[in-house]
Amino acid sequence: MANETHALNERAQLLLKTLVERYIADGQPVGSRALSKYSGLDLSPASIRNVMADLEDMGFIASPHTSAGRVPTPRGYRFFVDTLLTVKPLDRVEINQLEGQLQVENTQKLVASASHVLSEITRFAGVVVTPRRSAGFRHIEFLRLSEKRLLLILVTAEGDVQNRIIQTEKAYTPSELVEASNMLNQNFAGCTFEEIRRRLQSELKQLREDMSQLMAAALAAGDQAVSESAEDVVISGEVNLLGINDLSSNMTKLRELFNLFEHRTTLLQLLDVSSRAQGVQIFIGGEAGLTPLDECSVVTAPYEVDGKIVGTVGVIGPTRMAYERVIPIVDITAKLLSSALTQR
Amino acid sequence: MANETHALNERAQLLLKTLVERYIADGQPVGSRALSKYSGLDLSPASIRNVMADLEDMGFIASPHTSAGRVPTPRGYRFFVDTLLTVKPLDRVEINQLEGQLQVENTQKLVASASHVLSEITRFAGVVVTPRRSAGFRHIEFLRLSEKRLLLILVTAEGDVQNRIIQTEKAYTPSELVEASNMLNQNFAGCTFEEIRRRLQSELKQLREDMSQLMAAALAAGDQAVSESAEDVVISGEVNLLGINDLSSNMTKLRELFNLFEHRTTLLQLLDVSSRAQGVQIFIGGEAGLTPLDECSVVTAPYEVDGKIVGTVGVIGPTRMAYERVIPIVDITAKLLSSALTQR
DNA sequence: CTCAGCACTCTCTGCATCAGAGCGCCAATG
DNA sequence: CATTGGCGCTCTGATGCAGAGAGTGCTGAG
Numbered sequence: 001m002a003n004e005t006h007a008l009n010e011r012a013q014l015l016l017k018t019l020v021e022r023y024i025a026d027g028q029p030v031g032s033r034a035l036s037k038y039s040g041l042d043l044s045p046a047s048i049r050n051v052m053a054d055l056e057d058m059g060f061i062a063s064p065h066t067s068a069g070r071v072p073t074p075r076g077y078r079f080f081v082d083t084l085l086t087v088k089p090l091d092r093v094e095i096n097q098l099e100g101q102l103q104v105e106n107t108q109k110l111v112a113s114a115s116h117v118l119s120e121i122t123r124f125a126g127v128v129v130t131p132r133r134s135a136g137f138r139h140i141e142f143l144r145l146s147e148k149r150l151l152l153i154l155v156t157a158e159g160d161v162q163n164r165i166i167q168t169e170k171a172y173t174p175s176e177l178v179e180a181s182n183m184l185n186q187n188f189a190g191c192t193f194e195e196i197r198r199r200l201q202s203e204l205k206q207l208r209e210d211m212s213q214l215m216a217a218a219l220a221a222g223d224q225a226v227s228e229s230a231e232d233v234v235i236s237g238e239v240n241l242l243g244i245n246d247l248s249s250n251m252t253k254l255r256e257l258f259n260l261f262e263h264r265t266t267l268l269q270l271l272d273v274s275s276r277a278q279g280v281q282i283f284i285g286g287e288a289g290l291t292p293l294d295e296c297s298v299v300t301a302p303y304e305v306d307g308k309i310v311g312t313v314g315v316i317g318p319t320r321m322a323y324e325r326v327i328p329i330v331d332i333t334a335k336l337l338s339s340a341l342t343q344r
Numbered sequence: 345m346a347n348e349t350h351a352l353n354e355r356a357q358l359l360l361k362t363l364v365e366r367y368i369a370d371g372q373p374v375g376s377r378a379l380s381k382y383s384g385l386d387l388s389p390a391s392i393r394n395v396m397a398d399l400e401d402m403g404f405i406a407s408p409h410t411s412a413g414r415v416p417t418p419r420g421y422r423f424f425v426d427t428l429l430t431v432k433p434l435d436r437v438e439i440n441q442l443e444g445q446l447q448v449e450n451t452q453k454l455v456a457s458a459s460h461v462l463s464e465i466t467r468f469a470g471v472v473v474t475p476r477r478s479a480g481f482r483h484i485e486f487l488r489l490s491e492k493r494l495l496l497i498l499v500t501a502e503g504d505v506q507n508r509i510i511q512t513e514k515a516y517t518p519s520e521l522v523e524a525s526n527m528l529n530q531n532f533a534g535c536t537f538e539e540i541r542r543r544l545q546s547e548l549k550q551l552r553e554d555m556s557q558l559m560a561a562a563l564a565a566g567d568q569a570v571s572e573s574a575e576d577v578v579i580s581g582e583v584n585l586l587g588i589n590d591l592s593s594n595m596t597k598l599r600e601l602f603n604l605f606e607h608r609t610t611l612l613q614l615l616d617v618s619s620r621a622q623g624v625q626i627f628i629g630g631e632a633g634l635t636p637l638d639e640c641s642v643v644t645a646p647y648e649v650d651g652k653i654v655g656t657v658g659v660i661g662p663t664r665m666a667y668e669r670v671i672p673i674v675d676i677t678a679k680l681l682s683s684a685l686t687q688r
Numbered sequence: 689c690t691c692a693g694c695a696c697t698c699t700c701t702g703c704a705t706c707a708g709a710g711c712g713c714c715a716a717t718g
Numbered sequence: 719c720a721t722t723g724g725c726g727c728t729c730t731g732a733t734g735c736a737g738a739g740a741g742t743g744c745t746g747a748g
Binding site for chain 1: 739740741742743
């Protein structure tokens with residue numbers, strides 16, 4: 001008996017597995033009778049109770065109260081997903097369905113549709129961390145809107161388009177604007193704004209003053225545009241979580257959860273962790289130390305461009321979720337996103 | 345008595361007013377005793393009960409059950425906001441606060457921040473219908489991303505930037521792309537894509553074939569980009585509604601409501617109505633025929649560019665909301681948005 | 689090691705009760 | 719004749735209680 005505090009024998013593992021599976025299916029605490037029926041082990045409830053007591057001692061399961069069955073603890077879930085779970089890969093049909101719903105017109109749409117399709121197909125909340133961009137630019141363009149208002153259009157190295165309106169002190173002529181953008185495009189395409197700043201520093205004095213002002217404005221705006229759009233997280237299908245009984249019974253918890261969704265930064269930190277490792281990662285319950293996520297699990301996978309990890313996709317749902325289904329979905333979505341982005 | 349079925353005498357109006365006010369403040373059905381205390385009318389509860397019975401007959405108030413006080417019906421709210429309500433304008437400080445939170449860098453940000461600030465300040469959900477755009481364009485640009493992939497950048501007449509990636513059959517050289525965009529910019533700036541299509545029809549054959557293909561692609565993409573971005577509604581602060589007791593007690597209703605938020609089209613129809621009239625409009629309870637909004641009111645105001653209505657801002661909250669506060673907030677936000685957009 | 693049996697505990701449901709709130713009606717009043 | 723105090727009625731919400739159901743832990747026998 002004593003050595004069982006460290007390792008689980010095969011029978012205990014099987015029982016834990018069926019217990020978790022049944023609990024995920026039913027949402028009801030599962031008792032010894034049910035377990036004896038569904039484990040396939042041909043043991044009486046009484047014997048199973050012994051094993052369950054051990055599992056409880058080891059912290060894998062717990063009972064809400066004396067006369068209810070047992071439910072998995074976070075630790076129980078952890079063991080389940082790490083060593084007991086068998087995921088079945090998606091069939092071709094589902095992959096095609098996923099792929100068909102991704103909108104590849106531009107990066108924003110791609111990211112938004114990825115998040116949306118994740119939520120649609122899992123019926124939980126889908127999240128995508130927008131791809132990290134390099135600070136470099138590919139193309140820049142000034143456009144005169146009115147007397148002293150310019151529209152700055154910036155195409156990043158990855159082919160994303162950003163734009164912002166700049167107030168200028170002096171009124172530039174269209175040809176001055178063309179001149180400025182030509183100079184930037186021809187000399188500095190591919191550089192980061194930091195580099196441009198350095199290299200311009202020396203030349204800046206030689207330029208006509210109005211032109212140098214324009215450059216400075218462009219640099220400032222470019223810097224800001226790049227840093228601002230640094231990283232963000234797109235969430236969709238939060239509504240789905242309202243329908244989950246495990247969560248919606250606890251109104252206060254539910255509100256905390258939705259507040260978390262609004263304060264993106266906190267969520268971002270959690271998701272960023274996932275982009276350090278490869279492949280699917282699973283955060284269970286409050287493991288991450290985030291109380292609002294107590295009853296939730298987060299399944300994430302990083303996606304990449306040209307072999308470099310640039311962001312994360314994932315699903316947020318109740319801890320009691322069908323992991324064997326969600327895991328491959330997240331996995332494939334990350335891969336689809338990677339390949340869609342790499343094509344650029 | 346009989347003539348009172350049509351008009352409310354002054355006393356009944358005052359009582360209805362204080363009843364609605366107290367109910368909005370407390371959320372509790374208000375009884376005759378409370379009304380006699382707060383109306384300032386120095387009438388006994390018994391007398392007030394008579395008036396209340398009349399008000400109930402006329403459908404302005406109703407009682408949830410025999411021994412509770414009365415609550416306003418939608419019709420009661422309607423009468424209240426239409427003829428009893430006295431709104432107090434915002435002070436300068438609050439207006440400045442509102443104005444300070446609008447981000448004017450570009451249209452998307454402006455709209456998003458308007459929606460956000462509405463939700464922040466009212467603690468309900470803020471909605472903004474994105475401005476209708478004319479189909480015309482100001483500037484177009486082709487950018488080569490790779491062998492057969494082009495980035496099309498489109499600046500609309502209003503100064504918004506759209507972009508999309510186009511797959512081409514043939515590989516164009518940078519100079520061909522410049523040539524194409526120059527041609528479009530110089531000949532057709534300001535035209536709608538429909539006009540361009542017509543005017544190009546005749547000339548298209550005279551162009552080199554590759555160029556005409558490029559034009560066709562640009563037109564198609566432009567058309568789509570314009571039509572797609574037609575109208576949308578931006579919502580923020582839905583979370584706030586979770587905290588409202590009137591709504592969150594009814595889980596199913598709450599879910600219907602959030603579903604409505606996801607299916608933007610339905611919501612859009614409702615909000616579009618508001619852009620037909622000038623000034624603040626108020627939709628109460630299920631008046632609009634939308635069951636999910638049964639317990640909600642929508643306060644909207646249209647905003648304009650150069651004197652033409654192009655969209656709607658609004659707040660969605662419980663029917664039991666402090667209208668005298670929300671109305672001026674929505675009003676001012678619409679005006680601020682109008683002026684921010686008109687400056688372009 | 690397995691298992692049947694038994695006592696125990698805890699939840700959930702229905703039922704009855706009781707106080708509180710508020711109304712409608714009526715008769716008295718100035 | 720509008721106003722008002724009073725009385726009976728009704729409905730809700732809280733409280734207490736008993737019984738059924740579910741599941742456990744333990745014990746002693748095979």
